[in-house]
Amino acid sequence: MPRVSILDCSTSFSPFAPFAFGIQDRHFQICYALIVERTIPKRKEPAMTPEERSTLIALYVAGFDEVVKALDGFPASSLSAHPIPGKWSAREIIHHLGDSESTSAFRLRKLLVEDNPVIEGYDQDQFAEKLHYNDRDMAPALEAFRAARVTTAQLFDVMKEEDWKRSGVHTESGPYSVEKWLTIYADHAHNHAAQIQRLKDAL
Incomplete structure (x- = not known):
């Protein structure tokens, strides 16, 4: 599928969106990953x-x-x-x-x-x-x-x-x-x- 940009995704998604939209939708998965990455602080992994x-x-x-x-x-x-x-x-x-x-x-x-x-x-x-x-x-x-x-x-x-x-x-x-x-x-x-x-x- 074509490369997806954060600009292609709706910022109305929430961390609970997979349960509403269905995690199997590939375009949704990519958008969800992009939005979560930008809205939820990263947990620092132990070095x-x-x-x-x-x-x-x-x-x-x-x-x-x-x-x-x-x-x-x-x-x-x-x-x-x-x-x-x-x-x-x-x-x-x-x-x-x-x-x-x-x-x-x-x-x-x-x-x-x-x-x-x-x-x-x-x-x-x-x-x-x-x-x-x-x-x-x-x-x-x-x-x-x-x-x-x-x-x-x-x-x-x-x-x-x-x-x-x-x-x-x-x-x-x-x-x-x-x-x-x-x-x-x-x-x-x-x-x-x-x-x-x-x-x-x-x-």
Whole structure:
């Protein structure tokens, strides 16, 4: 959709507007994020120490290998199975990682390049269903996940201290800084690796 400016949005919106207008409307989500960012004071996030940052970066970098390790020994015939009711299959998890990690990589780039960017949320369950995660070869998704992690890790090596202080606003969660991004995604792959292991154990 076309880029939305604060000038395109009604200033009559309130913090309770999502309940009145429906949070699924994409134009509304962007307007809401822009208006909330400008009308509600930002809560200052605790400063991340260099040691904490290094720990999270190391966790992020190790994430792909953890997923590969969890997949080792997983029966190919069971990759689409749902041994745990209500949970994704291993194949769905890998497709989620391909899409989610590609999206997260782009989010970081927006934060680094644009001033106060709007970071759009999305419905991961709708992605899984409508993009047919469980019916597609997962090898390209695994490669997309790997490439997103490797190219993003390269950025960590060239980022300056001021880059870590940059921020934008998320359409669903509000203020969204580079450090918050790292906190969210550092263990994202590890969590899904553990999920794959639980599926394997449940077969």
